[in-house]
Amino acid sequence: MSTGTLYIVSAASGTGKTSLLKALLEQTRGIAISVSHTTRDARLGEENGVHYHFVGKNTFHNLIQDGDFLEHAEVFGNFYGTSQSSVQQQLDDGQDVILEIDWQGAQQVRKAMPQAVSLFILPPSRDALQERLTGRGTDSEEIIAGRMSEAVSEMSHYAEFDYVVINDVFDTALGELKAIFTAERLTVNRQSSAHERMISELLS
Numbered sequence: 001m002s003t004g005t006l007y008i009v010s011a012a013s014g015t016g017k018t019s020l021l022k023a024l025l026e027q028t029r030g031i032a033i034s035v036s037h038t039t040r041d042a043r044l045g046e047e048n049g050v051h052y053h054f055v056g057k058n059t060f061h062n063l064i065q066d067g068d069f070l071e072h073a074e075v076f077g078n079f080y081g082t083s084q085s086s087v088q089q090q091l092d093d094g095q096d097v098i099l100e101i102d103w104q105g106a107q108q109v110r111k112a113m114p115q116a117v118s119l120f121i122l123p124p125s126r127d128a129l130q131e132r133l134t135g136r137g138t139d140s141e142e143i144i145a146g147r148m149s150e151a152v153s154e155m156s157h158y159a160e161f162d163y164v165v166i167n168d169v170f171d172t173a174l175g176e177l178k179a180i181f182t183a184e185r186l187t188v189n190r191q192s193s194a195h196e197r198m199i200s201e202l203l204s
Contacts, residue, residue: 002193004030004091005184006113007098008106008161011121012151014132016167020121021098023174028181031096034087037063040078053083071101071108084112096181103157117184119177120161124168126152 011017025031037053039060048054055063060079063069072081082099090097099109109116123129126148133147158164163180167173184190192199
């Protein structure tokens with residue numbers, strides 16, 4: 001069995017990353033979204049082990065001390081992290097794994113697992129992004145401006161990634177996303193591992 005590939009997918013809020021990844025998972029076999037650990041309480045409808053691994057702060061800090069996190073961060077007083085042992089088990093089982101993390105988390109993961117493939121999703125324009133961030137029009141101009149500023153800061157790190165997908169027409173962006181996963185599965189290393197016996201017989 002060939003080892004899976006670790007994918008890092010980042011994007012600014014409002015870019016459509018979640019919708020693209022949802023469609024990708026529905027249409028492509030052998031891909032899973034990594035389930036992060038968090039110290040925050042579960043929200044209504046969230047399941048432990050499905051949406052997050054909900055743990056106490058002592059448990060979380062013990063995992064940090066054990067060096068089990070590929071990346072971790074504190075957000076508004078709660079801690080979030082990606083377990084390296086959990087991800088590695090999925091990869092060893094031949095499954096491709098997606099980490100949905102920001103550019104800072106991506107930097108941490110690349111240091112720990114430099115073989116990871118990274119993708120950044122961009123909106124087609126600032127106007128399109130602002131329209132998506134505005135949503136239902138219930139937020140103040142100040143809040144929207146803050147979201148835009150944060151998004152621009154996030155997007156400025158796009159060049160640190162291996163691939164860039166521009167989410168203008170959804171189906172086109174989804175096709176490009178699927179093409180990246182297909183191409184990575186056709187590399188010599190993946191194909192040699194997946195079809196070792198067949199190739200050996202061809203060359204015998």
